[in-house]
């Protein structure tokens with residue numbers, strides 16, 4: 226692959242997110258094309274390949290990554306399959322954009338942290354796409370400017386219309402609150418040191434056995450608190466909001482006022498139906514940034530260290546969820562390889 230030629234991307238997992246990334250790379254991203262798609266469900270892989278003009282379709286990630294024309298990998302299989310996909314990519318020394326979560330457990334995240342260091346250079350960007358959302362980017366710039374003083378608290382709301390099939394109470398942490406764990410660390414520039422999960426009486430909208438909603442409270446090493454309401458079965462739409470309370474003011478994002486209507490007896494804006502609509506621009510910017518950095522031979526954005534830190538916070542949160550009470554988060558020392 227030279228700086229001039231288009232990056233050939235193999236997309237592993239062609240479900241909801243993977244198929245959307247295939248469409249994005251084909252229609253929106255510049256400097257890249259879909260070279261191969263992979264799914265255990267070969268019918269699905271072939272159908273998605275046909276939508277982009279018939280690229281190669283595989284059932285086995287190892288075969289796909291060895292195929293000619295594959296320069297980079299986008300992993301969009303479920304979290305438990307990420308470790309094997311990344312190790313296969315490392316075996317070919319290919320750059321990777323890996324959907325969140327890096328892995329659902331800390332032990333696997335630590336194995337990847339060590340495997341990437343053995344390669345001797347960073348290879349992985351983790352798909353914490355909220356870092357590319359324009360509203361979050363503006364909020365971070367404001368907090369970093371110091372204009373509002375020190376951030377004291379962050380209030381986060383994360384509402385989905387319904388839970389995906391088979392979702393468990395632990396997945397609400399590992400798959401959903403994982404975003405706020407990353408965004409808390411990134412916005413505040415602080416590490417999370419302890420977590421407490423509280424649950425009200427479940428919503429009548431939630432399936433039997435699913436703790437929904439839940440309230441997750443994160444404590445940081447800078448003395449801030451970040452609370453996260455996760456409500457998977459809010460029904461009315463997809464809503465993600467964050468409000469920073471600082472010493473000299475507050476700042477809030479996620480009100481979705483792109484169209485505000487005032488008419489007889491009503492006032493209001495719109496609510497997006499799902500994450501693909503709410504974060505469309507963030508996904509586009511994330512994938513473009515990854516392609517651009519990869520073509521320059523660089524890795525930018527959140528990496529394996531961030532994926533590991535979030536996995537460790539999730540593990541503590543799931544313990545708090547099941548055993549109750551406050552659980553401390555203890556990270557290994559950050560390797561110099563991952564910078565300060």
Ligand SMILES: NC(=O)c1ccc[n+]([C@@H]2O[C@H](COP(=O)([O-])OP(=O)(O)OC[C@H]3O[C@@H](n4cnc5c(N)ncnc54)[C@H](O)[C@@H]3O)[C@@H](O)[C@H]2O)c1
Pocket residue numbers: 237238239240241242243263264265266269286301302303304306324325326352354400500504
């Ligand atoms: N960033 C975001 O906002 C966001 C949104 C949705 C999903 N995701 C992430 O994207 C990933 C996929 O989620 P989804 O909702 O598309 O799931 P999905 O279930 O719709 O699709 C997953 C696909 O992967 C395939 N698959 C399973 N194991 C595989 C393996 N070992 N090799 C190849 N293919 C395999 C399945 O057959 C399925 O087609 C997850 O990590 C999820 O957390 C991120």
Ligand SMILES: O[C@H]1[C@H](O)[C@@H](O)[C@H](O)[C@@H](O)[C@H]1O
Pocket residue numbers: 385389400401404500
């Ligand atoms: O995998 C999805 C995705 O990460 C969304 O961004 C989040 O809102 C959902 O709760 C989760 O199920």
